[in-house]
Amino acid sequence: KCAPCRLGIRQMHAIIEEICAGRGQPGDIELLEELAFAVKRGSLCGLGQTAPNPVLSTLKHYRYEYEEHLFRHHCPAKRCLGLFRYEIDPVVCKGCGLCRKNCPTGAVTGEKKKPHIIDQEKCTGCGTCFDNCPVEAVGKV
Known part of the structure; x- marks a missing residue:
């Protein structure tokens, strides 16, 4: 019944997914912000009016992280799989083979x-190597 919430939240989610996958486009931050305010204003129920709040809050307090994702293809938290990779530090690695076996x-x-x-x-x-390394030789870069 209420299109702004149903469609707007879906579109906001899609934009965030693209940003986290390293496929974000210039202008996505502004579009995300506009969509969030449009959903907030246009929704008929309390859920739709408050659903954009977490996105607006992160845009307000962590905008630089969105910018890092978009413009440097870097995830400061190293949580977005498309924006970091696992590497083994050869100085720390003891060659136990747990990462290889798993x-x-x-x-x-x-x-x-x-x-x-x-x-x-x-x-x-997948992070299996990271989780199985007993000497913490596997890192996210």
Whole structure:
């Protein structure tokens, strides 16, 4: 019944997904802000009138993070899979092989007791190597 909420929130979600995936476009921040205010003004129920508040709050307090995603293709929180990658620090890696054994795509290679490496072409960003490394040699960059 209430189109601004139903359609506006869906569109806001799509814009945020694109930004987080590294496919955001110049002007997305402004469009997101305009949409949020339009949903707030045009919605008939309390839910629709308040649903944009988290987005407006993050735009107000963390706008620089949106800008980092859009213009530098960098996620400061290292949470957006399209905007960081896993790498193994060869100085810290002991070559235990846990990352290699647990990698579902076979992206991690290396000999026992020697530093391992991640093939970025095969890596899906699942984080299994990060979660399984006992010496914290796997990092997000």
